[in-house]
Amino acid sequence: MNVEPEVRQESIETEEVEKYSQWKDAWRRLRKNKMAMIGLGITLVVIFVAIFAPLLAPHDPYYSPVMEDGQAELSMQGPSLSYPLGTDRLGRDILSRIIYGTRISLIVGVITQLIALAIGITLGSVAGYYGGIVDDVISYFINVFLAFPFLLFAIAIMAVFQDPGIEQVFLALGLVTWPGLARIVRGEVMSLKEEEYIEAARSLGAKDFRIMTKHVIPNCLAPIIVTVTLGVAGAILAEAGLSFLGIGAQPPMPSWGLMLNAGRDYLRSDPRMMWFPGLAIMITVLGLNLFGDGLRDVLDPKMRD
Amino acid sequence: MGDTILEVNDLQTYFFTSKGTVKAVDGVSFSIEKGQTLGVVGESGSGKSVTASSIMQLIPNPPGEIVGGEINFKGQNLLNKSIDQIRKIRGNEISMIFQEPMTSLNPVYTVGDQISEVLRLHQGLNKQQALEKAVVMLEKVGIPSPEQRVHEHPHQMSGGMRQRVMIAIALACNPELLIADEPTTALDVTIQAQILELMQELKDEFETAIMLITHDLGVIAEVADEVAVMYGGRVVEKTDVMTLFKNPQHPYTAGLINSIPKLKADTNRLEPIKGIVPDPFSFPNGCKFANRCDYAVDKCQRYEPQLEELDSGHIVRCWKHDSLNLKAE
Amino acid sequence: MAEAILEVNNLKKHFPVKGGLFNKQQEVVKAVDGLSFNVRKGETLGLVGESGCGKSTTGRVLLRLLNATEGEVLFEGQDIHSLNKKELRSLRREMQMIFQDPYASLNPRMKVGDIIGEPLEIHGLAKGREKKRIVKDLLDKVGLVPDYISRYPHEFSGGQRQRIGIARALAVDPKVIVCDEPVSALDVSVQAQVINLMKDLQKELELTYIFIAHDLSVVRHISDRVAVMYLGRIVELADKNKLYEDPKHPYTKALLSAIPVADPEVKREKIILEGDVPSPINPPSGCTFHTRCPFAEEICKREVPEFAEQEEEHFVACHLVD
Numbered sequence: 001m002n003v004e005p006e007v008r009q010e011s012i013e014t015e016e017v018e019k020y021s022q023w024k025d026a027w028r029r030l031r032k033n034k035m036a037m038i039g040l041g042i043t044l045v046v047i048f049v050a051i052f053a054p055l056l057a058p059h060d061p062y063y064s065p066v067m068e069d070g071q072a073e074l075s076m077q078g079p080s081l082s083y084p085l086g087t088d089r090l091g092r093d094i095l096s097r098i099i100y101g102t103r104i105s106l107i108v109g110v111i112t113q114l115i116a117l118a119i120g121i122t123l124g125s126v127a128g129y130y131g132g133i134v135d136d137v138i139s140y141f142i143n144v145f146l147a148f149p150f151l152l153f154a155i156a157i158m159a160v161f162q163d164p165g166i167e168q169v170f171l172a173l174g175l176v177t178w179p180g181l182a183r184i185v186r187g188e189v190m191s192l193k194e195e196e197y198i199e200a201a202r203s204l205g206a207k208d209f210r211i212m213t214k215h216v217i218p219n220c221l222a223p224i225i226v227t228v229t230l231g232v233a234g235a236i237l238a239e240a241g242l243s244f245l246g247i248g249a250q251p252p253m254p255s256w257g258l259m260l261n262a263g264r265d266y267l268r269s270d271p272r273m274m275w276f277p278g279l280a281i282m283i284t285v286l287g288l289n290l291f292g293d294g295l296r297d298v299l300d301p302k303m304r305d
Numbered sequence: 306m307g308d309t310i311l312e313v314n315d316l317q318t319y320f321f322t323s324k325g326t327v328k329a330v331d332g333v334s335f336s337i338e339k340g341q342t343l344g345v346v347g348e349s350g351s352g353k354s355v356t357a358s359s360i361m362q363l364i365p366n367p368p369g370e371i372v373g374g375e376i377n378f379k380g381q382n383l384l385n386k387s388i389d390q391i392r393k394i395r396g397n398e399i400s401m402i403f404q405e406p407m408t409s410l411n412p413v414y415t416v417g418d419q420i421s422e423v424l425r426l427h428q429g430l431n432k433q434q435a436l437e438k439a440v441v442m443l444e445k446v447g448i449p450s451p452e453q454r455v456h457e458h459p460h461q462m463s464g465g466m467r468q469r470v471m472i473a474i475a476l477a478c479n480p481e482l483l484i485a486d487e488p489t490t491a492l493d494v495t496i497q498a499q500i501l502e503l504m505q506e507l508k509d510e511f512e513t514a515i516m517l518i519t520h521d522l523g524v525i526a527e528v529a530d531e532v533a534v535m536y537g538g539r540v541v542e543k544t545d546v547m548t549l550f551k552n553p554q555h556p557y558t559a560g561l562i563n564s565i566p567k568l569k570a571d572t573n574r575l576e577p578i579k580g581i582v583p584d585p586f587s588f589p590n591g592c593k594f595a596n597r598c599d600y601a602v603d604k605c606q607r608y609e610p611q612l613e614e615l616d617s618g619h620i621v622r623c624w625k626h627d628s629l630n631l632k633a634e
Numbered sequence: 635m636a637e638a639i640l641e642v643n644n645l646k647k648h649f650p651v652k653g654g655l656f657n658k659q660q661e662v663v664k665a666v667d668g669l670s671f672n673v674r675k676g677e678t679l680g681l682v683g684e685s686g687c688g689k690s691t692t693g694r695v696l697l698r699l700l701n702a703t704e705g706e707v708l709f710e711g712q713d714i715h716s717l718n719k720k721e722l723r724s725l726r727r728e729m730q731m732i733f734q735d736p737y738a739s740l741n742p743r744m745k746v747g748d749i750i751g752e753p754l755e756i757h758g759l760a761k762g763r764e765k766k767r768i769v770k771d772l773l774d775k776v777g778l779v780p781d782y783i784s785r786y787p788h789e790f791s792g793g794q795r796q797r798i799g800i801a802r803a804l805a806v807d808p809k810v811i812v813c814d815e816p817v818s819a820l821d822v823s824v825q826a827q828v829i830n831l832m833k834d835l836q837k838e839l840e841l842t843y844i845f846i847a848h849d850l851s852v853v854r855h856i857s858d859r860v861a862v863m864y865l866g867r868i869v870e871l872a873d874k875n876k877l878y879e880d881p882k883h884p885y886t887k888a889l890l891s892a893i894p895v896a897d898p899e900v901k902r903e904k905i906i907l908e909g910d911v912p913s914p915i916n917p918p919s920g921c922t923f924h925t926r927c928p929f930a931e932e933i934c935k936r937e938v939p940e941f942a943e944q945e946e947e948h949f950v951a952c953h954l955v956d
Contacts, residue, residue: 028323195738196733196734196735196738196739197738197739197740197741199699199733199739200731200733200739200740200799200802201741201752202699203697203699203726203730203731204726204730204752204753204756204802204806205722205723205724205726205727205753205756205757206752206756207756210756214741214744214752215741215744218741218743219741219742219743348821348822348823349821449909463910463911464685465910466910493684493685493848493911494684494848494850494889494892494893495684495888495889495892495906495907496684496910497892497894498891498892498894498904498906498907499906499907501894502904502906520821520822521894522822522896523851523893523894523895523896524894525896526894526895526896526897526898526900527894527895527898546898547898547899550896550897550898550899551899560823561822561823562896564822564823564825564826565822565825565826565851565896566826566829566851566852566854566855567851567855567896574830574833575826575829575830575855576826577823577824577825577826577827577830578823578826579827581791581793581794581821581823581824582791582821582823
């Protein structure tokens with residue numbers, strides 16, 4: 001044994017050091033950020049609504065009393081006790097459609113970002129880690145993709161599909177958002193690979209795959225999380241835009257964008273039909289953006305200290 | 306001698322953080338006379354750099370704040386002065402050089418611009434005069450062909466050159482006090498030797514008082530006249546450099562001296578100080594050094610010793626100094 | 635005399651500098667430019683020099699973390715720069731590294747147990763409970779409490795982190811450890827603790843160290859032999875006492891005289907070198923030190939001095955020494 005008494009002493013002292021981790025610390029600082037907490041609150045409510053939509057919605061969002069039962073008097077009803085936000089042209093309950101619309105928006109946001117993550121992390125980390133010609137080629141693609149205006153590009157992709165639908169929206173928006181993510185991952189990886197612990201892993205004999213998955217990517221999670229949070233908001237907006245234009249979700253889906261589209265004809269006579277879905281989009285996107293901005297402040301080391 | 310430039314009395318600088326109050330500097334007193342070099346030694350967390358920043362009033366607020374004490378510069382308490390008055394003193398009568406010659410110069414201006422700036426600001430020179438003086442200063446700090454170098458940007462210079470430029474800026478207005486915070490730590494030994502020699506020459510020429518902050522006892526031994534040893538935000542021992550190395554009275558001072566490898570003696574084993582510098586929240590209640598001290602008794606854990614003057618100018622903060630027989634090899 | 639465990643012959647590492655508008659290779663940084671030396675089994679060879687002298691690059695080329703441009707590194711008679719990927723991975727079990735920065739060299743997202751256990755996992759040496767047991771033993775060996783296994787690096791001080799780095803290097807039971815400035819980032823009082831630990835471990839585990847540092851007093855303390863590097867070359871190599879007491883090369887002399895001695899009574903005649911270390915991109919001709927050497931003569935500018943054994947076991951590369 002070569003353990004010196006003084007060394008033991010040293011060990012005991014740090015026993016008192018407060019348990020601390022980066023995520024806990026981030027959470028502590030996030031809690032102090034009022035706007036971020038409002039954003040988080042809104043986001044949680046939206047998620048809650050999406051999950052429990054069948055329990056919360058007073059009516060079936062697809063059921064049209066006008067078409068199916070010929071109750072023409074239920075068309076375009078103003079707010080009432082049984083239809084708190086009124087009904088649309090087909091007599092469907094607007095509140096129920098907005099509640100179910102939450103599901104569509106969130107799913108679009110999440111799946112789009114998953115696609116973007118899969119492509120973005122893979123290409124971004126490969127480009128950043130290997131550098132050289134691999135990086136040149138991938139960076140070239142990233143730049144080409146980034147050169148197109150976001151929504152225009154999505155519209156162009158949607159135009160390629162014969163019959164647009166929500167699945168095509170996932171794909172189109174995923175393809176449009178990955179380059180931004182890839183660029184961020186690439187930059188992170190490029191600076192991370194100079195870290196001494198990466199070299200240490202190499203000196204231990206670790207293979208590239210292990211270095212990437214165990215050492216590189218876990219250390220660039222923070223900016224990825226921020227980008228994805230803001231990306232979900234962007235995707236929700238974009239889906240609403242595409243659906244509004246009629247090349248996204250198709251009727252009778254209770255997509256918010258589609259509802260805006262349907263309300264367009266009544267903009268002057270009955271603006272309520274556009275207000276409510278518009279408000280739903282605004283609140284959801286605002287919540288995600290506030291939360292994402294707060295996360296950025298807390299997680300981005302360049303903003304710290 | 307006897308011409309006191311700076312007198313710091315019971316300085317207290319605290320940092321108010323979310324985890325609690327850090328008493329980074331807690332009751333530090335010392336003075337520096339004209340033409341004298343005071344060395345301040347300590348490890349990380351000893352409060353030596355915060356002391357320097359406090360004198361310059363460069364403490365970021367929040368979280369930091371000077372909560373007590375006096376900083377008398379030529380008889381006037383700097384803490385009572387307005388920020389405008391302080392700005393007139395900074396870089397003019399008191400200047401500071403930092404550890405990192407790479408980051409303390411602005412990369413977008415030429416070195417000439419940066420030296421001229423202080424001259425124009427404090428001495429009201431016009432552009433031409435300031436540039437001429439800048440050339441003179443560069444020559445003084447030993448930069449070859451200063452007429453050309455004055456037009457170069459910091460990135461065109463090596464680390465040693467940049468530190469020389471920093472010194473030129475610091476000395477441009479002929480300050481009465483120069484605060485050097487680890488001025489050679491980032492430099493190689495041969496360059497360090499050049500810079501230390503330069504500081505020595507300049508001190509002799511201008512009779513500048515120097516406060517030299519370092520963790521390197523070798524540097525202290527070579528250039529300091531008086532030495533203050535800091536630990537845990539306090540001065541634990543202060544005396545002239547000879548006495549400090551030959552007759553240290555505080556166990557921490559002796560520990561520091563014994564834990565560095567000697568170039569001459571081929572000792573087989575170093576005698577480290579046990580443990581580590583505690584984090585700022587977990588210093589002991591009594592003597593700050595008690596938990597690392599080999600001689601600590603119950604009293605040391607509970608009550609903090611006061612500074613005690615042994616003989617002329619040798620002060621120490623230790624309960625047991627008279628019963629210890631510390632040796633420094 | 636112990637046999638050589640590592641033999642280095644005319645080792646070179648040049649980095650191309652991409653420059654200019656068209657990405658043409660124009661210039662070359664000669665970071666390491668022709669090193670030849672042996673490392674003996676069980677010894678500590680100190681490698682000192684100022685920043686930019688190539689000592690860290692040398693350490694990395696010795697481990698083949700960087701590929702050599704020229705020359706060979708023989709580990710137990712086998713040239714490591716001729717190994718294929720698989721052979722190289724098994725070499726990693728024989729030669730390890732301790733890094734300079736205890737804050738940057740540990741992955742902040744991994745627990746101490748996973749950091750130290752990683753080499754065991756990579757080489758398939760131990761898993762599960764066996765791995766845990768070995769990791770705890772290693773923690774104990776480097777003077778840390780074994781229960782620290784589930785903590786993160788940021789919960790430790792610099793000195794403790796450096797101990798974790800040492801434990802990680804020891805996990806594969808290596809024969810040679812390249813130590814790249816292992817104590818220069820630590821507080822003075824903690825430096826001594828880590829140096830003592832490294833000395834103890836060397837004795838106990840019969841390790842061979844290559845100790846890279848810029849602090850000459852630390853190097854003298856821990857090394858058996860010391861090599862002094864300047865601009866990619868070794869200018870002097872000898873037993874440490876010989877080198878420190880009777881330096882032959884003017885650069886070694888200047889370097890030694892420049893170290894501040896922690897003793898105010900010692901007033902030495904200093905040799906203060908003029909100027910800075912020249913850029914390794916276009917190093918001076920002949921002896922690369924001639925631009926700063928107070929004794930330089932005509933021949934120094936023209937011819938590269940031979941790295942020759944001037945006295946027994948005392949190698950010097952200087953025209954003026956004989």
